[in-house]
Amino acid sequence: MAALHIAFALAIFTGNAIGVNNGLARTPQMGWNNWNSLGCDVSESLLHDTSKTIVDSGLRDVGYNYVVLDDCWSAGRDEEGFLQEDLDKFPSGMSNVANEIHKKGLLFGMYSSAGEMTCARYAGSLDWEENDAKSFANWGADYLKYDNCYHMGRFGTPKISFDRYKVMWDAINSTGRPMLYSLCNWGEDYTHTWGMSIANSWRMSGDIYDSFSRPDDLCSCTDASNPHCIAPGSHCSVLNIVNKVAAYADRAQPGGWNDLDMLEVGNGGMTDEEYKAHFSLWAALKSPLLMGNDLRDLSASSLTILNNPAVIAVSQDPLGRSVARIRRDLNVAKDKYGVGEIQVWSGALYDGDQVVILLNAAGEDARISASLEEIFLHEGPESSAPQVKEEWEVYDLWANRMDNAIAQKILDAQGEEELSKLFKEANWYNATEMSYKEGLKKKDQRLMGKKIGKIAPGGSLDKKVKRHSVEMYRLKSVGQGGKRYKMHAKEEL
Numbered sequence: 482m483a484a485l486h487i488a489f490a491l492a493i494f495t496g497n498a499i500g501v502n503n504g505l506a507r508t509p510q511m512g513w514n515n516w517n518s519l520g521c522d523v524s525e526s527l528l529h530d531t532s533k534t535i536v537d538s539g540l541r542d543v544g545y546n547y548v549v550l551d552d553c554w555s556a557g558r559d560e561e562g563f564l565q566e567d568l569d570k571f572p573s574g575m576s577n578v579a580n581e582i583h584k585k586g587l588l589f590g591m592y593s594s595a596g597e598m599t600c601a602r603y604a605g606s607l608d609w610e611e612n613d614a615k616s617f618a619n620w621g622a623d624y625l626k627y628d629n630c631y632h633m634g635r636f637g638t639p640k641i642s643f644d645r646y647k648v649m650w651d652a653i654n655s656t657g658r659p660m661l662y663s664l665c666n667w668g669e670d671y672t673h674t675w676g677m678s679i680a681n682s683w684r685m686s687g688d689i690y691d692s693f694s695r696p697d698d699l700c701s702c703t704d705a706s707n708p709h710c711i712a713p714g715s716h717c718s719v720l721n722i723v724n725k726v727a728a729y730a731d732r733a734q735p736g737g738w739n740d741l742d743m744l745e746v747g748n749g750g751m752t753d754e755e756y757k758a759h760f761s762l763w764a765a766l767k768s769p770l771l772m773g774n775d776l777r778d779l780s781a782s783s784l785t786i787l788n789n790p791a792v793i794a795v796s797q798d799p800l801g802r803s804v805a806r807i808r809r810d811l812n813v814a815k816d817k818y819g820v821g822e823i824q825v826w827s828g829a830l831y832d833g834d835q836v837v838i839l840l841n842a843a844g845e846d847a848r849i850s851a852s853l854e855e856i857f858l859h860e861g862p863e864s865s866a867p868q869v870k871e872e873w874e875v876y877d878l879w880a881n882r883m884d885n886a887i888a889q890k891i892l893d894a895q896g897e898e899e900l901s902k903l904f905k906e907a908n909w910y911n912a913t914e915m916s917y918k919e920g921l922k923k924k925d926q927r928l929m930g931k932k933i934g935k936i937a938p939g940g941s942l943d944k945k946v947k948r949h950s951v952e953m954y955r956l957k958s959v960g961q962g963g964k965r966y967k968m969h970a971k972e973e974l
């Protein structure tokens with residue numbers, strides 16, 4: 482057993498040492514992107530108003546710092562072959578747009594495609610990488626989302642796709658301006674096996690859509706590790722994406738993350754419980770957390786999902802390891818789409834804590850139980866993990882969700898004075914003042930959730946979980962637990 486643990490630890494060390502080494506995305510990036518709610522409807526005023534809301538609603542200070550402009554911003558190339566911003570949509574010019582965003586303490590992301598055109602058929606960056614990276618750097622971009630449309634057949638093997646995406650990484654690097662590089666090639670050509678060498682994150686599925694479980698022909702692949710999955714598509718449900726990433730959730734590492742696509746929280750197609758489940762899974766799987774709703778009409782209930790510091794602390798945990806699925810039960814009640822399953826996810830956190838998600842994607846409420854033996858399966862099978870013999874405190878990470886009435890007051894507040902009073906009253910977690918890493922070291926109560934009980938040595942978690950919903954817990958060892966990750970601590974924490 483000891484040998485196995487050491488081999489595993491070494492694999493993690495190596496993972497930290499390689500990669501793009503641009504110092505970015507040591508924890509999954511957080512921010513906002515316009516695509517899910519607004520598509521091509523982009524403008525300078527949209528970015529201005531959105532940035533203002535991100536600051537005023539407290540979202541910046543809970544961690545969302547990238548404002549990412551997606552497709553449809555350009556007006557083609559000039560005679561020298563440089564991309565021009567569309568001055569009807571961005572009358573002040575892109576540099577000034579970036580400046581305004583920077584002045585608010587936020588970072589600016591841009592978009593292009595590794596193809597002759599972008600997905601919405603604007604000029605693409607394939608074979609123009611050096612010029613375009615220079616433009617992004619000159620404008621002051623801090624992030625590039627790089628799509629996969631119109632690639633002129635340059636895909637089909639991992640090597641061909643890797644080379645095509647590496648050209649832009651090298652071009653960004655030569656500008657000297659650090660930019661978070663976010664690949665969007667939908668998991669084609671096994672991105673999860675090479676993405677971390679040239680990028681900070683890589684999409685692993687077709688585009689998400691605003692449904693929890695509905696299957697759609699446009700997202701025909703249900704298993705991305707299947708080589709016949711040739712059309713990643715779009716209209717992928719939350720459950721479809723989660724089921725695909727399960728086979729390689731462990732590829733997430735500081736500096737390089739599986740990207741499950743932008744969030745749909747607040748876009749209206751799911752229930753509150755489904756959005757909580759979506760957000761919980763994205764956080765625990767270490768996906769980038771990019772809000773995808775129109776923040777100009779942010780609702781209180783969306784805000785209180787997006788700002789839950791106990792869940793975000795799992796995403797931003799300095800250990801940087803994803804949860805893994807330890808159980809999938811398909812023999813349960815189906816929903817109206819004929820879909821139904823129950824899953825248990827578990828993963829290591831900083832300081833020996835463990836996060837557990839009980840996912841009820843079945844057609845009716847259910848009791849879900851998970852024994853310590855299952856929860857710590859990845860630390861040693863058949864009850865061999867030392868954690869199984871420990872006593873654990875259980876903290877519910879959603880129990881202290883902010884009250885919607887308080888969130889509404891924050892959204893309605895006029896002026897900074899009233900806002901800062903409300904933030905104090907709400908005991909807002911301010912990650913700008915104290916990073917999640919610091920907060921976790923200090924065991925800040927807001928990051929722990931609410932203590933709801935204990936699990937005895939050899940015991941189980943056993944909870945009722947509503948249909949299309951999750952329960953999400955942080956487990957803290959009462960005794961000696963936590964010591965075993967001190968090795969990782971040296972490297973990363």
Ligand SMILES: *[C@@H]1O[C@H](CO)[C@@H](O)[C@H](O)[C@H]1NC(C)=O
Pocket residue numbers: 539542901904909911913914
């Ligand atoms: C967080 O802290 C920063 C720095 O002190 C401050 O400017 C900001 O207003 C605070 N934000 C919230 C939401 O309290």
Ligand SMILES: *[C@@H]1O[C@H](CO)[C@@H](O)[C@H](O)[C@H]1NC(C)=O
Pocket residue numbers: 501502503504653654656657658659660
């Ligand atoms: C360029 O790559 C080198 C080597 O990986 C790295 O040290 C450096 O930080 C990179 N620079 C930028 C601007 O990304």
